[in-house]
Amino acid sequence: MKVTVIVPTFNEEPNVAELVRRVGAAVEGIDAELLFVDDSTDGTPATIEAVAREARLPVRMIHRTDGVGGLSGAVVEGFRASDADWCLVMDGDLQHPPELIPDLLEQGAVTGADVVVASRYVGGGAADGLSGWVRHAVSRGSIAVARAMFPVRLRDCTDPMTGFFAVRRDAVDVAALRPRGFKILLEVLTRNKVRVAELPFVFGERFAGDSKANVRQGLSYLHQLASLRFGRMSRFAIIGAFGAVLNLAIMAGLMATGEGYVEAAIVSAVVTITINFLLQERFVFHDLRDHGGAWRRFAESFGFNATEAAIRLPFLVWIVEATPVPPVLAQAVTIAVAFVLRFVFHSRVVYRRGRALVPPEADVPLEGEATSPRVSSDGDAQVQ
Ligand code: GDD
Ligand code: MN
Numbered sequence: 001m002k003v004t005v006i007v008p009t010f011n012e013e014p015n016v017a018e019l020v021r022r023v024g025a026a027v028e029g030i031d032a033e034l035l036f037v038d039d040s041t042d043g044t045p046a047t048i049e050a051v052a053r054e055a056r057l058p059v060r061m062i063h064r065t066d067g068v069g070g071l072s073g074a075v076v077e078g079f080r081a082s083d084a085d086w087c088l089v090m091d092g093d094l095q096h097p098p099e100l101i102p103d104l105l106e107q108g109a110v111t112g113a114d115v116v117v118a119s120r121y122v123g124g125g126a127a128d129g130l131s132g133w134v135r136h137a138v139s140r141g142s143i144a145v146a147r148a149m150f151p152v153r154l155r156d157c158t159d160p161m162t163g164f165f166a167v168r169r170d171a172v173d174v175a176a177l178r179p180r181g182f183k184i185l186l187e188v189l190t191r192n193k194v195r196v197a198e199l200p201f202v203f204g205e206r207f208a209g210d211s212k213a214n215v216r217q218g219l220s221y222l223h224q225l226a227s228l229r230f231g232r233m234s235r236f237a238i239i240g241a242f243g244a245v246l247n248l249a250i251m252a253g254l255m256a257t258g259e260g261y262v263e264a265a266i267v268s269a270v271v272t273i274t275i276n277f278l279l280q281e282r283f284v285f286h287d288l289r290d291h292g293g294a295w296r297r298f299a300e301s302f303g304f305n306a307t308e309a310a311i312r313l314p315f316l317v318w319i320v321e322a323t324p325v326p327p328v329l330a331q332a333v334t335i336a337v338a339f340v341l342r343f344v345f346h347s348r349v350v351y352r353r354g355r356a357l358v359p360p361e362a363d364v365p366l367e368g369e370a371t372s373p374r375v376s377s378d379g380d381a382q383v384q
Pocket of ligand 1: 074093
């Protein structure tokens with residue numbers, strides 16, 4: 001069994017020698033090569049060439065001048081240039097411990113998985129190396145949203161954002177990948193039908209240099225998610241918007257017949273939440289309904305929406321009173337936050353996959369395929 005260790009690098013000069021040393025030591029006895037896919041503008045390529053001559057394993061480098069697709073594009077370039085059975089991807093700054101490489105490959109061999117993910121969020125893993133609570137929160141939040149949007153494809157992956165994973169090369173359709181930004185694993189998992197295994201790892205501190213992650217990467221990630229899975233979330237949004245209009249119409253109608261505004265608001269909320277639920281069952285989550293639990297799903301959905309409606313107003317008052325944010329902007333923010341929370345809650349709780357009649361040992365199905373009587377028109381693999 002042969003493995004290509006693919007390392008994307010952008011200005012990682014001070015990390016190269018240490019990385020090559022530790023990878024070389026870790027893969028002792030394994031048929032491995034190290035492949036740098038480099039987009040650097042500093043002395044990194046020269047350093048790689050120098051270090052390669054002394055290395056304990058074969059070291060190759062592809063130096064790109066166009067940098068197409070950034071980090072993800074570099075990894076895909078690495079897949080293309082490999083003829084090994086496994087490609088193992090890791091960062092060049094030693095936040096991913098090379099000592100885990102043999103364990104990841106072993107896990108793939110033992111479980112028969114196509115992709116082995118080194119996860120920060122499975123028992124024993126940790127994200128210590130993320131700088132500050134903002135990046136921790138962003139990391140957790142983006143994983144929750146991604147898993148809500150891809151409940152099937154990401155069912156077995158607690159860390160679709162990790163940059164440390166191994167793939168069986170022939171299990172991935174490299175030509176189907178549309179690399180951009182940082183989230184290459186997300187691309188691999190959502191566009192291929194693969195079996196996933198995981199191992200915990202501790203995301204450490206950088207050995208040297210600075211992170212290249214920035215707000216632009218965050219935006220690019222949102223765009224990636226939206227284009228990978230436009231279907232479900234947009235239908236959810238359309239039904240939500242329809243519900244909001246219906247709510248106002250009913251309220252206005254009741255008040256026209258002489259009803260007080262409080263009663264009118266309550267009645268219209270109850271009616272809208274109920275109708276929204278029925279529409280969601282039919283149009284948004286039809287492939288994720290388990291059988292016979294409609295009342296329970298209704299109770300959860302109703303409970304969430306009623307609670308959300310009840311706390312949204314005090315929350316708005318709090319933002320306006322406690323911060324300099326103008327009221328209309330504050331309302332826009334609360335509506336946006338409520339929408340995301342509502343979507344995550346419905347995907348992750350009300351329609352969570354574990355409740356469906358899927359035997360756990362079943363082959364990984366495509367979203368809306370095989371395990372549901374009706375085949376959804378927008379499988380997870382939907383592309384732009
Ligand atoms: N070739 C190439 N081109 N490599 C790049 C580019 C690029 O445009 N941008 C970044 N890299 C390389 C870096 O040199 C490093 O080896 C690796 O990709 C990760 O970049 P960092 O700048 O260290 O990113 P990070 O530590 O903030 O993010 C890492 O952790 C995230 C999890 O929170 C990455 O592994 C992400 O993929 C991961 O999501
Ligand atoms: Mn890093």
